[in-house]
Amino acid sequence: MKNNFYLALNIHNNSDLKAFAKTSGITVKKLKYYAEEMIFPNITDLEKILSVTGLTDLEFQLKTGCLDSKLKQLLADNSSKISEIIASDQHDEMEIKQEPFEPVFTTKLGTLYQNDSIKLMKSLPRESVDLIFADPPFNLDKSYESGINDKLTKQEYLSWTEEWVMGCVNLLKEGGSLFIWNIPVWNTYISEILNKHLTLRHWIAADIKYRLPIQNKLYPSHYSLLYYTKGEKPTTFNTERRPLEVCRHCAGDIRDYGGYKDKLNELGINLTDVWYDIPPVRHSKYKTRSSNELPLKLLDRVISMASNEGDTVFDPFGGSGTTFIVSEILNRKWIGCEIGPVDTIKARFEDITFHEKIISDLNKDKNVLFTEETRRKREGKHWLPETLQIKRKNNKNTDQIEMFPEN
Numbered sequence: 001m002k003n004n005f006y007l008a009l010n011i012h013n014n015s016d017l018k019a020f021a022k023t024s025g026i027t028v029k030k031l032k033y034y035a036e037e038m039i040f041p042n043i044t045d046l047e048k049i050l051s052v053t054g055l056t057d058l059e060f061q062l063k064t065g066c067l068d069s070k071l072k073q074l075l076a077d078n079s080s081k082i083s084e085i086i087a088s089d090q091h092d093e094m095e096i097k098q099e100p101f102e103p104v105f106t107t108k109l110g111t112l113y114q115n116d117s118i119k120l121m122k123s124l125p126r127e128s129v130d131l132i133f134a135d136p137p138f139n140l141d142k143s144y145e146s147g148i149n150d151k152l153t154k155q156e157y158l159s160w161t162e163e164w165v166m167g168c169v170n171l172l173k174e175g176g177s178l179f180i181w182n183i184p185v186w187n188t189y190i191s192e193i194l195n196k197h198l199t200l201r202h203w204i205a206a207d208i209k210y211r212l213p214i215q216n217k218l219y220p221s222h223y224s225l226l227y228y229t230k231g232e233k234p235t236t237f238n239t240e241r242r243p244l245e246v247c248r249h250c251a252g253d254i255r256d257y258g259g260y261k262d263k264l265n266e267l268g269i270n271l272t273d274v275w276y277d278i279p280p281v282r283h284s285k286y287k288t289r290s291s292n293e294l295p296l297k298l299l300d301r302v303i304s305m306a307s308n309e310g311d312t313v314f315d316p317f318g319g320s321g322t323t324f325i326v327s328e329i330l331n332r333k334w335i336g337c338e339i340g341p342v343d344t345i346k347a348r349f350e351d352i353t354f355h356e357k358i359i360s361d362l363n364k365d366k367n368v369l370f371t372e373e374t375r376r377k378r379e380g381k382h383w384l385p386e387t388l389q390i391k392r393k394n395n396k397n398t399d400q401i402e403m404f405p406e407n
């Protein structure tokens with residue numbers, strides 16, 4: 001496999017690697033780390049590498065693609081000379097004739113393609129989509145029904161990632177929003193690509209444990225959800241307020257709100273960029289070992305927040321079709337793609353009423369300070385907005401309002 005670090009060092013196989021380790025005095029393990037993790041060598045090792053290869057610092061940076069800002073500036077300053085050199089070296093790429101894409105499934109609002117989404121995105125009109133949600137494979141060596149390779153080298157995964165991410169950037173309308181769900185490490189690289197084209201609105205942390213604790217590391221407990229917009233501001237941002245967090249057993253306060261209780265908005269608490277309330281999908285009837293189904297609640301939140309009825313939503317990695325079913329229920333047009341089997345997606349649409357019920361139940365918890373259930377549990381035991389109002393009326397000096405005792 002092509003690896004820029006090895007190529008710069010003229011390493012093509014294991015014996016080259018061992019030989020280079022011997023001559024340079026850098027261990028094989030360390031060389032592998034630099035190559036596989038795509039990390040620029042520390043100063044001592046860099047000096048050894050430059051002395052063995054005869055390369056200059058500049059050449060080494062260019063060969064590995066790890067350019068510092070000084071070099072980027074030099075390239076910009078000399079752009080016409082450099083582009084002349086590159087142009088004379090480039091051969092016209094053969095134009096590949098693209099077959100028209102045929103949908104495999106359509107609904108009142110949506111169109112599903114069974115194909116490679118990178119190819120599909122190139123065929124769709126540029127800047128035509130209002131919202132994109134992407135949940136790609138995480139390269140964790142999972143087995144997918146589609147048989148895709150989920151164990152690429154880092155360089156392979158990142159170059160594939162850049163291709164589909166740029167496909168999304170091109171597809172997004174000005175003012176449109178792009179959400180990318182991934183594990184934090186990959187989203188750090190995706191951010192680096194996106195920061196050049198879109199505006200970061202939020203790095204959302206969804207508090208979900210997704211693997212076992214790892215020795216000598218913190219327990220990985222959040223997925224990252226990148227939220228970017230094309231242009232300065234999103235065309236659509238529908239805020240959602242959430243109920244106040246209360247004790248799961250007695251529904252009492254879990255924080256001391258002091259004199260602020262009566263200042264809490266009766267429509268609930270502002271949604272923050274840490275989402276504690278997304279449940280992992282464990283027992284859905286559509287969850288198979290390889291489907292990776294995301295919770296309806298997550299897609300309901302994203303689609304409601306960043307699009308309006310009639311807008312177009314695109315998801316390049318369909319999986320079990322969570323984005324599509326939620327889009328349909330919320331009256332959004334949708335375009336979807338899945339490279340593997342699409343039977344689960346179709347089956348979910350046959351059972352749309354089941355999903356409609358879940359989405360409608362989710363609405364009950366939006367824009368309220370207390371859910372119906374919490375209200376019932378609190379009545380007579382803990383404060384409610386109306387009991388605070390009665391107290392306020394009876395007492396001219398609002399600072400003197402007595403809290404309801406918590407027990």
Ligand SMILES: C[S@@+](CC[C@H](N)C(=O)[O-])C[C@H]1O[C@@H](n2cnc3c(N)ncnc32)[C@H](O)[C@@H]1O
Pocket residue numbers: 115116117118135136137138144145146148291292293294295316317318319320321322323337338339340
């Ligand atoms: C993590 S899953 C998505 C799960 C989905 N969000 C859901 O809730 O069901 C990723 C999916 O992307 C599909 N996939 C991988 N590479 C693809 C490609 N190049 N084009 C289209 N789909 C692809 C995989 O087959 C897999 O089903």
